[in-house]
Amino acid sequence: MPLWNIYHPENAYTDADKREIADRIVGFYDGFLPRFYVxxxxxxxxxASFLIxxxxxxxxxxxxxEHIARQIEDPAEQERFMNHVAQRLAPxxxxxxxxxEMHIGETPFGLWTISGLKPPRPGTAADLKWRTENRPSPY
Structure with a gap:
């Protein structure tokens, strides 16, 4: 799962802004992850609570x-992802x-469950099932 924590000034975003930002973030992972992972x-x-x-x-x-479901290991792919994020969130x-400022931490895949289930490995039939159903289920 990617877990995005966005710390921001009060009143920086309307509810509509938050939906649009979340939709853009989910879009970063389309075709790679079930939407419910994001x-x-x-x-x-x-x-007074945010000091630099x-x-x-x-x-x-x-x-x-926090990237948990997948990791980005190739440096060129890391750069492309970060540039894409910067471009899509710039507005x-x-x-x-x-x-x-932004950072991505990557957690080992084996240290993660959803609803008590160990998520399927990428590219497996169970992975396709989860993406299609957009929810965790036993496999």
Whole structure:
């Protein structure tokens, strides 16, 4: 699963913005993962609770992503992914005058379950079943 945590200033995003951002993030993984694998959490923070260099800020977005279902091992692919993310999220961050930072951590596949089930390996019949049904199920 990719788990996206987006820490942002209070009132930076409307509910419609959040839906659009989440849709764009889900789109990064279309064809690779079941849509239900992709989780996006918006975490608004008041300036007094978001400090950079010890100073309160209300113009910074911090994105923390956990890749668990798949890892990006090829450096060229990593660069393409990061550039694609920057381009697709620019209307909600840089183009709004917000500064931002992002990182992706990658968790070993074996240390992950969904609803108590070990997810199927990529490219298997069970993986196709999960993508088609868009939910976890025994296999």
């Amino acid at each position: 989780n996006v959490l918006f975490q608004p923070l008041p300036a 260099g010890g100073e309160p800020t209300d113009d910074f977005v911090r994105i923390r992503v 909600f961050i840089g183009e709004r005058g917000l500064r931002w």
